[in-house]
Amino acid sequence: MTYKRKKYHHGDTHLKKRWRLRNRKKDLDEIDTDLKEDNAEKLLNQDIDLDLPGAAQHYCLHCARYFIDEHSLNEHFKTKVHKRRLKALELEPYTVEESERAAGHGNFKLPTKRKIETQNINKKSLTDADGDTILEDDIPNKYFNECFEKIDLVREELRKRKCKIDLNKIQNLWSIYQELELVKSNYDREREEISKQLSKLIKSEPDSETTNKLKIQNKLIKDNLRKLKVPLWSAEEAAILEYLKLPNALHSTTPDSVNNVFFTHLSPPRSKKDHLKIAKDLNIMNFKKNENYYLIGDAAIFELGAKFYMNSMLRKSNFVQFSNPDFVKSVVVEGCGLDHTDPDSTFILHHNDDTKLNINNRLHLTGGGSLFSFMAYYTKNILYPKVLPLKVFTMGRQYVPSPSNEDSLFHVSQSSVVELFSATRTAQEMEELFSEMIQLLKLSYSQLGYHFQMSFLSADKLNTWESSRVIVEMYSTSLDSYVEIANISLSGDFISKRLMFTYVDNKQTQFPHIISGTMLNVPKLLACVLEQDEEFELPTQFQVKNWSI
Amino acid sequence: MVFYSILRVKFLRKLIYNRSYSYSSFPDVDIDYYCNSNNFHEIKQNIKQRKGIGDIERVLNVYKLMKSTPVTDGSYSSLKHNLYKELSILPNKTHPVVQQYEENPSVVHELNEKKSFTDYEPLEFSEITRRLNLMRTDKLGYTCGHKSYYFLGGLAELEESLIKYTISSLLNKKFKLVSVPDILPSKILESCGITINNNRTQIYSLDPHHHGPDLYLSGTAEMSLAGLLMNTIHKKDSLPLKLAAVSRCYRAETSNVIEERGIYRVHQFTKVEMFAVTTPENSESMLEYIRQTQEELFAALGFHMRVLDMPPHELGAPAYRKYDIEAWLPGRNMYGEISSCSNCTDYQSRRLNIKFKDGNHHGYVHTLNGTACAIPRMLIALVENNQDPKGKISIPKTLQSFTGGKQYIVRNSIPDLKLAKIKK
Numbered sequence: 001m002t003y004k005r006k007k008y009h010h011g012d013t014h015l016k017k018r019w020r021l022r023n024r025k026k027d028l029d030e031i032d033t034d035l036k037e038d039n040a041e042k043l044l045n046q047d048i049d050l051d052l053p054g055a056a057q058h059y060c061l062h063c064a065r066y067f068i069d070e071h072s073l074n075e076h077f078k079t080k081v082h083k084r085r086l087k088a089l090e091l092e093p094y095t096v097e098e099s100e101r102a103a104g105h106g107n108f109k110l111p112t113k114r115k116i117e118t119q120n121i122n123k124k125s126l127t128d129a130d131g132d133t134i135l136e137d138d139i140p141n142k143y144f145n146e147c148f149e150k151i152d153l154v155r156e157e158l159r160k161r162k163c164k165i166d167l168n169k170i171q172n173l174w175s176i177y178q179e180l181e182l183v184k185s186n187y188d189r190e191r192e193e194i195s196k197q198l199s200k201l202i203k204s205e206p207d208s209e210t211t212n213k214l215k216i217q218n219k220l221i222k223d224n225l226r227k228l229k230v231p232l233w234s235a236e237e238a239a240i241l242e243y244l245k246l247p248n249a250l251h252s253t254t255p256d257s258v259n260n261v262f263f264t265h266l267s268p269p270r271s272k273k274d275h276l277k278i279a280k281d282l283n284i285m286n287f288k289k290n291e292n293y294y295l296i297g298d299a300a301i302f303e304l305g306a307k308f309y310m311n312s313m314l315r316k317s318n319f320v321q322f323s324n325p326d327f328v329k330s331v332v333v334e335g336c337g338l339d340h341t342d343p344d345s346t347f348i349l350h351h352n353d354d355t356k357l358n359i360n361n362r363l364h365l366t367g368g369g370s371l372f373s374f375m376a377y378y379t380k381n382i383l384y385p386k387v388l389p390l391k392v393f394t395m396g397r398q399y400v401p402s403p404s405n406e407d408s409l410f411h412v413s414q415s416s417v418v419e420l421f422s423a424t425r426t427a428q429e430m431e432e433l434f435s436e437m438i439q440l441l442k443l444s445y446s447q448l449g450y451h452f453q454m455s456f457l458s459a460d461k462l463n464t465w466e467s468s469r470v471i472v473e474m475y476s477t478s479l480d481s482y483v484e485i486a487n488i489s490l491s492g493d494f495i496s497k498r499l500m501f502t503y504v505d506n507k508q509t510q511f512p513h514i515i516s517g518t519m520l521n522v523p524k525l526l527a528c529v530l531e532q533d534e535e536f537e538l539p540t541q542f543q544v545k546n547w548s549i
Numbered sequence: 550m551v552f553y554s555i556l557r558v559k560f561l562r563k564l565i566y567n568r569s570y571s572y573s574s575f576p577d578v579d580i581d582y583y584c585n586s587n588n589f590h591e592i593k594q595n596i597k598q599r600k601g602i603g604d605i606e607r608v609l610n611v612y613k614l615m616k617s618t619p620v621t622d623g624s625y626s627s628l629k630h631n632l633y634k635e636l637s638i639l640p641n642k643t644h645p646v647v648q649q650y651e652e653n654p655s656v657v658h659e660l661n662e663k664k665s666f667t668d669y670e671p672l673e674f675s676e677i678t679r680r681l682n683l684m685r686t687d688k689l690g691y692t693c694g695h696k697s698y699y700f701l702g703g704l705a706e707l708e709e710s711l712i713k714y715t716i717s718s719l720l721n722k723k724f725k726l727v728s729v730p731d732i733l734p735s736k737i738l739e740s741c742g743i744t745i746n747n748n749r750t751q752i753y754s755l756d757p758h759h760h761g762p763d764l765y766l767s768g769t770a771e772m773s774l775a776g777l778l779m780n781t782i783h784k785k786d787s788l789p790l791k792l793a794a795v796s797r798c799y800r801a802e803t804s805n806v807i808e809e810r811g812i813y814r815v816h817q818f819t820k821v822e823m824f825a826v827t828t829p830e831n832s833e834s835m836l837e838y839i840r841q842t843q844e845e846l847f848a849a850l851g852f853h854m855r856v857l858d859m860p861p862h863e864l865g866a867p868a869y870r871k872y873d874i875e876a877w878l879p880g881r882n883m884y885g886e887i888s889s890c891s892n893c894t895d896y897q898s899r900r901l902n903i904k905f906k907d908g909n910h911h912g913y914v915h916t917l918n919g920t921a922c923a924i925p926r927m928l929i930a931l932v933e934n935n936q937d938p939k940g941k942i943s944i945p946k947t948l949q950s951f952t953g954g955k956q957y958i959v960r961n962s963i964p965d966l967k968l969a970k971i972k973k
């Protein structure tokens with residue numbers, strides 16, 4: 001083929017593709033029927049269809065187009081294409097009746113014009129700094145009002161937690177936002193009135209003084225509204241960010257300032273021993289520093305055996321086993337109520353990709369045996385209500401930056417753990433499961449034959465996301481105090497709201513209540529067992545011969 | 550940048566408790582061998598055959614230059630530094646038998662019969678697990694990062710029973726169990742023959758601004774175990790030393806090759822590793838022993854596999870000889886590597902300063918390592934070979950005592966998930 005001939009067909013395929021039947025979009029009269037309320041509702045709430053753009057979740061009714069996400073849909077509303085379409089739809093479609101009238105049946109009627117408006121854009125939702133939605137509801141108002149209604153209670157709880165959040169600041173921020181919102185709605189109303197008057201006047205006296213005056217007024221208000229936009233947004237964001245820092249509500253079991261011990265098994269060891277020295281003498285540990293230690297021989301068997309023992313206890317009570325990945329993204333860390341930029345709460349991985357570093361989207365090493373890893377599984381997911389309560393567990397690593405300089409197994413940054421996780425429908429169901437789990441802990445640890453005690457942790461020691469925590473403590477003779485070796489925490493719907501973990505009941509979106517906990521922390525347990533009065537030996541339950549049946 | 554300057558304060562504080570290890574500054578590489586011009590052709594041929602990096606000509610040039618400069622000269626130390634840098638990237642020697650192989654590995658032998666699937670087409674691991682809801686790999690990029698996976702129910706239990714089975718067998722063989730750290734300083738990694746500090750690194754590291762400059766995630770327990778033995782001297786009669794460890798392994802690289810889809814090559818997985826320290830005379834027999842141990846462990850699980858002696862270009866820099874075991878994966882209709890074992894002779898021990906003592910004679914030990922059980926690949930092999938047309942997976946007899954007598958893995962009771970419909 002000569003080069004010249006090739007040139008004659010430039011653009012052909014491009015046009016042909018456009019005219020193919022499969023690319024045919026809806027006609028205006030079809031869209032007109034879509035605009036009827038029933039149809040419109042159906043189209044705007046379509047089921048998930050993975051073959052369509054954005055799984056058919058972002059649909060523009062007037063243009064009959066799917067968009068990949070909310071952002072592009074909103075951008076589309078601002079385009080000329082969309083506005084032209086709205087204009088085109090204003091005229092009532094041509095009908096058989098109209099054609100008959102034109103042919104002499106009946107009287108001529110001017111086609112009616114309608115006012116077409118862009119479909120109801122999003123209801124407001126709470127977003128955090130990195131722009132992902134974390135609380136989903138019609139109005140953030142509800143949360144703030146709820147919070148301010150019982151403001152004394154909230155203030156009291158903050159005091160108990162010894163938390164330094166300033167409630168007045170939140171209230172101030174919120175009132176600033178509301179003031180701005182009020183100004184905005186006033187402007188909106190004014191503008192509407194002016195445009196009403198204008199539309200009346202503009203036909204009768206297009207160049208009169210009042211018309212011109214109104215035009216200028218309208219322009220002024222428009223400008224003011226535009227100027228208001230930025231402060232309004234930042235006021236909203238500031239208020240919401242502060243609000244999100246508020247800790248979870250306290251549970252009735254949480255004592256005020258002193259731990260409430262409710263169960264004690266056997267009596268504490270008396271001899272003064274140091275686990276590091278004993279382990280060194282027995283040659284079962286090589287402790288270099290908190291970030292770097294080795295368990296050797298019996299201590300390593302202890303680690304595996306303890307995990308296998310706890311696993312079998314959990315399987316007996318119908319928990320389902322998981323095996324989790326060790327990395328989570330910043331969203332999950334933040335959603336679980338921790339500061340994802342704080343290197344003391346999680347290990348942050350080095351970003352050696354070519355892509356630009358975004359501090360809100362990094363990888364964190366938390367270990368599979370952590371609440372984060374379970375939440376990463378359930379984030380943005382819907383459950384069927386019949387599967388609740390959910391009872392799962394995993395064995396794995398847990399990585400926490402070492403909280404202290406002091407060398408000991410109590411402060412190591414890497415632990416082998418057994419972590420459990422549970423989601424329930426209601427607060428009531430959560431309480432029942434909670435007491436069931438406490439019984440399970442009691443049973444599992446009593447069988448080992450060491451002294452331990454169980455207590456409710458006091459409010460000031462709780463994490464922000466917890467509303468109550470039960471801990472198992474063993475006595476460390478080297479520290480001369482009790483050490484927490486296992487825990488179970490209630491967090492209600494605090495985390496599930498932030499990470500959009502939901503279930504549907506009677507067509508209503510509900511947030512499950514979450515219980516989570518570290519059932520076994522091997523290094524801490526090992527340290528306490530080494531400091532017992534008796535010589536160290538592997539508990540029978542942990543021995544290799546008991547791994548199989 | 551504003552962000553980092555704020556954090557500099559924290560970084561300084563962190564440095565205080567990142568106490569450094571004490572190292573000898575230069576690894577004791579065999580200079581007499583590498584810098585002897587008589588060995589020039591042998592070494593050059595070896596590098597070429599292994600398609601390895603390193604430039605022996607440059608090493609010799611720097612060496613000559615260094616010899617001709619007096620020790621007191623200012624440039625001497627920088628020359629020495631240069632020389633050791635060049636020396637340390639040279640690969641290990643290669644076993645004479647292996648040198649004869651061309652491009653392809655030689656099959657040592659095959660174990661177990663290939664299971665025949667005459668009446669139905671065997672399915673692939675991902676398809677089987679999807680049908681039984683045993684694994685989730687989709688839509689996790691947003692919360693856990695690329696190529697993450699969760700094992701659910703029966704599959705997680707199978708993982709646990711594999712660890713139990715492997716460890717109790719190894720303990721019977723008098724291996725010493727060690728629990729190792731997964732976060733290591735760079736020195737140990739480099740001594741094991743891993744190149745770090747380049748852009749396309751295979752190793753994850755912790756953020757140097759937040760957690761101190763020198764912390765990496767271990768890619769295999771071999772590195773951590775080598776770190777345990779660093780700077781130690783062993784009595785000759787206490788050798789051979791046989792260690793085993795269960796650990797998490799983190800690897801930054803993955804591939805987009807179609808054969809390696811699914812969980813065949815992943816960023817993080819659990820692995821049981823064997824590690825042996827021997828005297829130089831015994832390292833070759835120890836390699837055979839490790840290979841035999843692997844064969845015994847895997848053969849009892851019933852699937853077909855073949856043992857390969859790997860050709861020079863497949864060897865990593867530290868390896869002297871390497872055996873791979875490949876299992877037959879009927880769903881993929883191919884062999885997949887499930888384990889390898891290699892003899893590193895004195896390559897690692899010279900860099901880590903691990904010695905043995907025989908009377909007054911001191912010498913470098915030989916180190917060997919081998920996989921005892923790499924969970925994801927082992928699960929692929931087990932599930933694909935033991936699938937049932939009716940949709941369940943039978944558990945091999947050997948593992949049944951570790952799964953509490955369970956004979957089959959059936960559909961999991963963990964509910965399917967539905968993607969949240971995000972209405973805003």
